[in-house]
Structures are given as C-alpha cells and as structure tokens.
Amino acid sequence: MFHxxxxxxxxxxxxxxxxxxxxxxxxxxDSDLHNERGETPKHKADRQxxxxxxxxxxxxxxxxxxxxxxxxNSILLGYDIGVMSGAVLYIxxxxxxxxxxxxxxxxxxxxxxxxxxxxxxxxxxxxxRRYTIVLAAATFLxxxxxxxxxxxxxxxxxxxxxxxxxxxxxxxxxxxxTAEISPALTRGFLSSLPEVFINIGILLGYVSNxxxxxxxxxxxxxxxxxxxxxxxxAVALGVIVMPESxxxxxxxxxxxxxxxxxxxxxxxxxxxxxxxxxxxxxxxTLEQEPSSSTTGWRGQGVWKELLRPSKPIRRVLIAxxxxxxxxxxxxxxxxxxxxxxxxxxxxxxDRKQQVGVTIIMGIAKTSFVFVSALFLDQFGRxxxxxxxxxxxxxxxxxxxxxxxxxxxxSDKPAWAIALCVVAVCADVSFFSIGLGPxxxxxxxxxxxxxxxxxxxxxxxxxxxxxxxxxxxxxLSISNKTTFGGMFFALAAIMVVGTVFFYFFLPExxxxxxxxxxxxxxxxxxxxxxxxxxxxx
Numbered sequence: 001m002f003h004x005x006x007x008x009x010x011x012x013x014x015x016x017x018x019x020x021x022x023x024x025x026x027x028x029x030d031s032d033l034h035n036e037r038g039e040t041p042k043h044k045a046d047r048q049x050x051x052x053x054x055x056x057x058x059x060x061x062x063x064x065x066x067x068x069x070x071x072x073n074s075i076l077l078g079y080d081i082g083v084m085s086g087a088v089l090y091i092x093x094x095x096x097x098x099x100x101x102x103x104x105x106x107x108x109x110x111x112x113x114x115x116x117x118x119x120x121x122x123x124x125x126x127x128x129r130r131y132t133i134v135l136a137a138a139t140f141l142x143x144x145x146x147x148x149x150x151x152x153x154x155x156x157x158x159x160x161x162x163x164x165x166x167x168x169x170x171x172x173x174x175x176x177x178t179a180e181i182s183p184a185l186t187r188g189f190l191s192s193l194p195e196v197f198i199n200i201g202i203l204l205g206y207v208s209n210x211x212x213x214x215x216x217x218x219x220x221x222x223x224x225x226x227x228x229x230x231x232x233x234a235v236a237l238g239v240i241v242m243p244e245s246x247x248x249x250x251x252x253x254x255x256x257x258x259x260x261x262x263x264x265x266x267x268x269x270x271x272x273x274x275x276x277x278x279x280x281x282x283x284x285t286l287e288q289e290p291s292s293s294t295t296g297w298r299g300q301g302v303w304k305e306l307l308r309p310s311k312p313i314r315r316v317l318i319a320x321x322x323x324x325x326x327x328x329x330x331x332x333x334x335x336x337x338x339x340x341x342x343x344x345x346x347x348x349x350d351r352k353q354q355v356g357v358t359i360i361m362g363i364a365k366t367s368f369v370f371v372s373a374l375f376l377d378q379f380g381r382x383x384x385x386x387x388x389x390x391x392x393x394x395x396x397x398x399x400x401x402x403x404x405x406x407x408x409x410s411d412k413p414a415w416a417i418a419l420c421v422v423a424v425c426a427d428v429s430f431f432s433i434g435l436g437p438x439x440x441x442x443x444x445x446x447x448x449x450x451x452x453x454x455x456x457x458x459x460x461x462x463x464x465x466x467x468x469x470x471x472x473x474x475l476s477i478s479n480k481t482t483f484g485g486m487f488f489a490l491a492a493i494m495v496v497g498t499v500f501f502y503f504f505l506p507e508x509x510x511x512x513x514x515x516x517x518x519x520x521x522x523x524x525x526x527x528x529x530x531x532x533x534x535x536x
Contacts, residue, residue: 063265067178071193073170078198082205087221107472109164114464116168121457129177129245140166141232148226175444180245188376192437203362315520320459326497327439328466331490334474346420347412364425369432380509388434389498396491399423404484
C-alpha cells in the first residue's frame, strides 16, 4: 500500500511519527480528531510541538509563492468581467449589435468555460496540476489575441469561445492546486487568492475602460480586450518555477518528489513527514482500482463514483454544487458586467461617469476580498459565508427599493441615485467577504483526494452554467420586470442560499484535507453536526 511505501522510503525519519508495532496514522496539527485515533502521549507531544510552531510562525514563503502564481491565472477572468462591462458599450455602437447579441457576447465566455472546467479535472489527473495551469493560460492567450484583432461580431464570438475554455481550466485548477500545496492552518487564506486575483483583474479592467475610453470606438474596445493577452503570457512563463502538487505526486507514487515539495512547503521536516504519511494513507484506496497500474493513477472510475455516489460523497456533492450554484445565482457577475446599464437606469447618463463609478465599485470589491482572505483562517468559513450572504440579501433588497423609486420618480433625486450606488457597492463587497473567496476554498478542499480534481471540475461546471444563464438573461428579464424587480428576486435567492449554507456546509477551518473527508462520513466527529440535517 501507498502508506507502507512512504514509510519504507523514509524509515529513519518516519519512525519518529509512526508506531513501529501498529503503523500509526498521524493527522495534521490543530485537528479536533486526534483523540479519536488513539494518540499516545509521545505522539501528542510531537503534534503539539509542531502546532505551536505553526501558530507562532508566518506564512510558508514557498507555499505562498506557489499559491500566488497559480492564482494569478484567475486575473484573466476578472479582467474580462471588468473590461467587458465598458467595452460592450463601444462594441454595441461600433459593430451595431442589438441587446440579444450583447447578452450572448457577454455570457458566451461563461457558458464556454463549462468546456474547460469539465475537461480540466481529467486533464490535471493525467498531466498534473502544473501543466494544466500552463494549458489554461495558453488557451486564454489565443482567445485574447482573437478578440483584440476581431474585425466582426462572429470573429469576436470565436475569440470569446476560446478564451472561455481557458477560463474554465483556470477556475478549476487554481483553487485545487493551491489547496493541495497549502498547510492546513493557512489554506483558507491561500485558497482564497484566486478570488483576490479575480477582483484585482476586475479593477484593472475598470481602469483600462476609463483610460482607453477616449480613443476612437473602432480602436478602444479592441485594445481593452487584447490587453488581457499580457497577463496570460506572464502566467504561462511564471508557472515554470512552480512545484507540482505533492498530493498529485503521491497519487502517482512519486514519493521522493512529493517529500521534496513538502519539505519546502512545511515549517519543519517533522511536519513534512506527517503530511506525507497522511497523504499516503488517503491514497491507499487508489490501489484497489482495477484500472490502476504501476505507472500511476490517471483518474479512472471517478465519474462513475460521482454519478453513483455513496452517502458521504453525496453530501460532499450537495455542499460543493450548492455553494457554486448560489455563488452565481446571486447575480454578482451580471451586476458587474452590466453595472454601467444599472447606473444609467439609476440616473447616471454620462458614459464617462458610468465607467468612473465602476472603478469605485471595483475598489470596494477588491478591498473587502483582502479583508476576507486575511481573516478566513481565524474566523472560519461558515461565519464569513453567512455574514456575506445575509449582507448581499439586504443590499440587493435596498438596491431594488432604490431602483423602484427612481423608476416611478420623474425628477431622479440625488439621494435615491446615491442609495443605488451604495447598494451596488455593498452587494459586491459582501460577495467579496463571503461567497466570492469561500466558494473556491470550499470546492477545492471538501472532496476526497481521488475525487478532488474531477469533483471540483463538476462543481465549477455548475458554477459556469449558472453564470452563463444569468449573464445571458439578466437584461432581458430586467426589461420585462424592471431592474428593481430583478434585484428583489436576487435578494430572495440569497435568503434561500443563507439557509442552505447554515444547514449543509460544515466548518473546515484548521483541518487537513484528509481530515475534512471525515466531516461527511456517516459518523462525524462531535462538534460538526451541521451536516446532520441531510444524513439518511
């Protein structure tokens, strides 16, 4: 078995952590589950010593650097969301497209990202997490060049399709890679970095809109879209210095390489060996796969297990798919994409002012995602998620009230316009506190090792489909029901989402990826009973 192989490779070092008589299985520091494993006094003392160093130390620089490089891919989606909100104004005038074509243009990237997110799971299991990140950046690079050079609407749509596939790859692989390389106690912060970079990308897109809006309309939108090729190229080159995921290396039975990575991403040799033992134990089930060979595992049988899940896996799927569904059903992407239209409806008619207000919104959104990332490992996933979704429901309700008032008012009072602007900023800020970062963190950490890549791929595919549907119908529905009616509907969706999060998403703060699996088992540890409501 993998566990025994890992021990045989490093017999001297591992003997400090493994009971010579019983091959004792160690969990990571700061776990609630140690006493249930029959911990001896020596093992407890070793674990507390490592935990103490973890709490007093800073972020592991190597893990932080790897997480930043992997998460930089997410800036591509953020930039597209931000820049398209302004570019579409000029595309509409220059290419003479109608509102339906505009919705298709905006939403097509999200729908096509479904292809990339579905393919990314199998691809990353086969060629590794690192090379999948390169593939994502290269695909988006091609799409950005096509969009920047587009002479017509069909050509522009072709670029959106290719870029969308690249976005799908990056959205799945970035969080998974970061979660697998991160120590347990800082995984929340590091796994939230993709959302941080999405928001940085959105802000850069807004700035690009404002800066280039003065150019001729046949040129400005092409530069806005084409400039996204630069970060894609930087990501592809930066990945060269990144290590491979240690958990993927363990699944491939490349224990020596995995330990070398763990030595760099852990605070001590002792901690690295404890993490390696834990990964090896979790990977033992792969040996039982009939299609597994001595050359390593390539994700065989995963979709069968996902489509015909056991009760624990079904609970994981409900949690992962649910949080991804509500992330996009909240309408956040559509609010960002169509923010100039929303501000125009609120009474801000000058195009330069519309784009300028979006920069204020982008600054608020980016600032709060940093706040969430910094406190995610301190307060936990659940409190911030519930705070964020509750705040979004209230903000969307306020935005609905302001929009309805302005619709029925002929003089457009300044206080009502200010209410709408503040409500939009509050909505995206609460999203950045809760659903924005925590969806990526949660999706990448709750699946068992053998299912993580393709399970995350499935959950993020739902994310992309819902995002595409909302983006491609937002204007049409708003034209039928008014923006106020649309925002009231989104507020109701967030109320339902808050209830779902409370009952179906257990806390994962401070636990290793292997320990998190136990939360969804038939007999979870005490203190994690929020998942009891859907056991059966």
